[in-house]
Amino acid sequence: MHTIMKLSGAEILVECLKREGVDTIFGYPGGSVLQIYDAIFQQSHFKHYLVRHEQGALHAASGYARISGKCGVALVTSGPGATNAVTGLADALADSTPMVCFSGQVPSALIGNDAFQEADVVGITRSATKHNFLVKHVEDLALIIRQAFHIATTGRPGPVLIDIPKDISINICEFEWPEVVNMRSYQPVTQGHPGQIKKAVRAMLACQRPVIYSGGGIMNAVGSASLLRELSHALNAPVTNTLMGLGGIPYDDPHFLGMLGMHGTYEANMAVSHCDLLIAIGSRFDDRVTGKLEAFAPDATIIHVDIDPSSISKNIHAHLPIVGDVGVVLKQILEEIARKNGAPDAAALALWWEQIAEWRSVDSLHFEQLPDSPIRPQRVIQAVHEITHGNALVATDVGQHQMWAAQHYGFRKPHRWVTSGGLGTMGYGLPAGIGAQIASPGERVVVFTGDASIQMCIQELATMYQYRLPIVIIILNNAYMGMVRQWQEMFYESRYSQSYFDSLPDFVKLAEAYRGTGLKVDKIEQLDSVLEQAFAIDNGRFVLVDVAVSKEENVYPMVPAGAALNEMVLS
Amino acid sequence: MRHTITVLVENEFGVLTRVAGLFSARGYNIESLNVAPIQDKTVSRMTIVTRGDERAIEQIKKQLNKLIPVIKVEDISHTVHLEREMLLVKVAACSDSYDALLALAESSGANIVTDHIDSHMIIELTGKAEQLDKFLLALTPYGIIAMTRTGPVGMRRDAKGFSLG
Numbered sequence: 086m087h088t089i090m091k092l093s094g095a096e097i098l099v100e101c102l103k104r105e106g107v108d109t110i111f112g113y114p115g116g117s118v119l120q121i122y123d124a125i126f127q128q129s130h131f132k133h134y135l136v137r138h139e140q141g142a143l144h145a146a147s148g149y150a151r152i153s154g155k156c157g158v159a160l161v162t163s164g165p166g167a168t169n170a171v172t173g174l175a176d177a178l179a180d181s182t183p184m185v186c187f188s189g190q191v192p193s194a195l196i197g198n199d200a201f202q203e204a205d206v207v208g209i210t211r212s213a214t215k216h217n218f219l220v221k222h223v224e225d226l227a228l229i230i231r232q233a234f235h236i237a238t239t240g241r242p243g244p245v246l247i248d249i250p251k252d253i254s255i256n257i258c259e260f261e262w263p264e265v266v267n268m269r270s271y272q273p274v275t276q277g278h279p280g281q282i283k284k285a286v287r288a289m290l291a292c293q294r295p296v297i298y299s300g301g302g303i304m305n306a307v308g309s310a311s312l313l314r315e316l317s318h319a320l321n322a323p324v325t326n327t328l329m330g331l332g333g334i335p336y337d338d339p340h341f342l343g344m345l346g347m348h349g350t351y352e353a354n355m356a357v358s359h360c361d362l363l364i365a366i367g368s369r370f371d372d373r374v375t376g377k378l379e380a381f382a383p384d385a386t387i388i389h390v391d392i393d394p395s396s397i398s399k400n401i402h403a404h405l406p407i408v409g410d411v412g413v414v415l416k417q418i419l420e421e422i423a424r425k426n427g428a429p430d431a432a433a434l435a436l437w438w439e440q441i442a443e444w445r446s447v448d449s450l451h452f453e454q455l456p457d458s459p460i461r462p463q464r465v466i467q468a469v470h471e472i473t474h475g476n477a478l479v480a481t482d483v484g485q486h487q488m489w490a491a492q493h494y495g496f497r498k499p500h501r502w503v504t505s506g507g508l509g510t511m512g513y514g515l516p517a518g519i520g521a522q523i524a525s526p527g528e529r530v531v532v533f534t535g536d537a538s539i540q541m542c543i544q545e546l547a548t549m550y551q552y553r554l555p556i557v558i559i560i561l562n563n564a565y566m567g568m569v570r571q572w573q574e575m576f577y578e579s580r581y582s583q584s585y586f587d588s589l590p591d592f593v594k595l596a597e598a599y600r601g602t603g604l605k606v607d608k609i610e611q612l613d614s615v616l617e618q619a620f621a622i623d624n625g626r627f628v629l630v631d632v633a634v635s636k637e638e639n640v641y642p643m644v645p646a647g648a649a650l651n652e653m654v655l656s
Numbered sequence: 657m658r659h660t661i662t663v664l665v666e667n668e669f670g671v672l673t674r675v676a677g678l679f680s681a682r683g684y685n686i687e688s689l690n691v692a693p694i695q696d697k698t699v700s701r702m703t704i705v706t707r708g709d710e711r712a713i714e715q716i717k718k719q720l721n722k723l724i725p726v727i728k729v730e731d732i733s734h735t736v737h738l739e740r741e742m743l744l745v746k747v748a749a750c751s752d753s754y755d756a757l758l759a760l761a762e763s764s765g766a767n768i769v770t771d772h773i774d775s776h777m778i779i780e781l782t783g784k785a786e787q788l789d790k791f792l793l794a795l796t797p798y799g800i801i802a803m804t805r806t807g808p809v810g811m812r813r814d815a816k817g818f819s820l821g
Contacts, residue, residue, distance in 0.1 A: 208673070211673065212677060212681050215724070216724040219669070221669075268724070269727060269820065270666055270724060270725050270726055393722070394718050394721065395715065395718035395719050395721075395722050397718075398711070398714065399715060
């Protein structure tokens with residue numbers, strides 16, 4: 086028997102989140118969302134985490150989504166609440182993170198009147214979201230929410246914003262849950278074209294120097310990492326990952342070449358430059374990956390598997406495009422390989438691996454930590470890897486520390502690494518770490534950050550304390566905006582324009598002021614023992630370790646912007 | 657290369673801004689854009705004239721398809737198709753020029769919409785863009801007071817529809 090439920094817009098929102106299976110949302114209240122917050126107060130289906138700034142809510146939702154594989158949800162108020170959320174939306178769009186953000190809006194009758202805390206949020210966020218909605222009638226709300234989750238989590242995932250005028254959250258209507266979402270204008274393709282799969286497999290079995298180049302798509306297609314590994318082993322093909330794709334294949338798998346691109350390994354970039362078949366899977370040929378386009382994989386036939394047709398042949402022409410979900414397509418490819426019962430040319434591959442071994446012997450990530458000398462940041466990452474046995478969930482901010490973490494931490498599994506890749510958002514790390522810890526309460530979360538990045542969302546330390554999130558924060562402190570300084574050194578004759586902090590806070594005291602533990606490391610001899618101390622603290626509170634690292638250390642290897650991948654600077 | 661792209665979109669709030677915004681955000685040219693609902697009022701049809709090499713056009717089509725309310729995209733440039741545009745032009749008129757203007761309009765297949773012998777007339781012409789250009793050029797000596805053009809709308813000449821089915 087169909088029971089009629091009369092609900093307010095705010096109650097509909099709560100009911101819909103419950104039915105979408107949402108257990109966690111991040112937000113910050115304000116005038117236009119009071120009705121919604123009142124409905125949240127009266128329910129127990131999901132937990133609301135109060136952040137300290139709306140940008141934090143969006144990044145926390147992102148960290149949550151990327152660790153849990155579920156859709157992140159955020160709630161912000163109108164005007165400044167929503168404009169503060171824009172960076173988080175743009176970040177999620179660039180990194181294909183599934184997210185639904187609700188923003189309050191002034192009452193319908195006031196829209197366009199320059200009302201208090203009014204902003205044209207649908208206009209402002211149009212290019213920072215996969216799609217956005219303004220709710221005009223409370224009767225439309227349930228369907229819009231259903232569509233928003235559908236759009237955010239299918240196809241190439243991304244953020245969707247729903248702008249809800251205050252009167253809509255108050256108005257009452259009969260609640261009707263749309264069981265199915267069917268949008269004639271939005272029907273993402275998941276299956277790869279069988280003809281293209283056949284052609285791709287033919288190329289895979291005929292090549293002599295293959296490289297698999299996989300990206301964040303492997304994270305979004307849950308379960309595809311094991312298929313990626315299977316493919317790499319079936320073809321005996323080396324694999325390189327993008328920044329977003331780290332963990333797609335275990336770092337200690339002999340087929341793994343490391344990350345490619347601007348700060349990738351020598352072997353990864355050389356292999357891409359010399360391969361005759363490049364199999365791109367869920368990656369998008371970003372400029373930080375390709376370097377100079379004309380010189381990218383010049384001899385290779387390029388197979389590109391991606392769910393987003395607009396990513397294919399955007400920067401680099403793909404000879405064999407396959408549109409589809411990478412998990413589904415990988416399965417199709419593996420089935421076709423099994424059906425053909427063929428194997429790639431073993432002799433050619435042996436030569437290829439010999440060549441790769443030679444490139445590997447350059448050991449491009451090698452560094453030396455001398456006693457009585459400044460702490461090498463790479464050593465800090467390595468030490469944290471050792472103490473966590475490489476099993477931590479790692480979040481980062483943006484800059485040098487991010488690249489060192491990517492190069493030296495080493496990931497065994499997908500969904501262990503949250504970083505801002507596409508947008509490069511300083512301030513991402515702390516709130517993303519919060520989201521990661523909430524997604525996976527039993528696991529160790531480490532946030533690597535810099536003295537510059539951490540100050541961009543430092544208010545979220547209060548959130549960490551409030552929810553007793555035992556996150557370990559490691560600041561690689563060189564008193565510079567390190568990556569800016571590095572570029573100024575390399576390309577602006579060391580004119581360090583505005584990249585040095587003459588005044589940094591006492592991070593240890595700051596941690597304590599926010600009621601966590603603050604620890605400091607100045608000398609290399611202290612590093613291991615202080616880290617041990619930090620990771621042993623078990624009071625449910627965050628621990629911040631401020632590590633003074635060598636000030637003018639550069640991230641190497643490096644492909645200078647605009648150069649070809651085989652023109653790496655090694656040191 | 658000039659391309660004419662037709663697009664079916666959900667006839668909903670904001671869809672025109674999404675399409676126009678896509679062109680500006682990604683740096684694509686937009687020469688003209690025309691939009692109106694079709695027989696099914698939930699759907700609008702756009703005709704977009706743009707310029708770019710094959711690669712840019714391919715991206716434009718993909719990016720248009722990526723917009724959620726976009727139902728269908730077709731580049732009709734490579735098909736046998738027709739394009740028509742409408743012009744309204746207000747031209748100065750006086751007793752000396754009146755007959756000549758009438759003759760010019762008639763020979764060009766244009767309609768006189770408003771006619772004030774000693775002041776101005778408004779002429780309507782529908783045709784190919786070049787026809788409109790030519791007509792405007794011929795009118796110039798008489799003094800064009802105001803003009804407006806719709807930009808082209810286009811469709812394939814064959815029996816195939818461009819609809820939801």
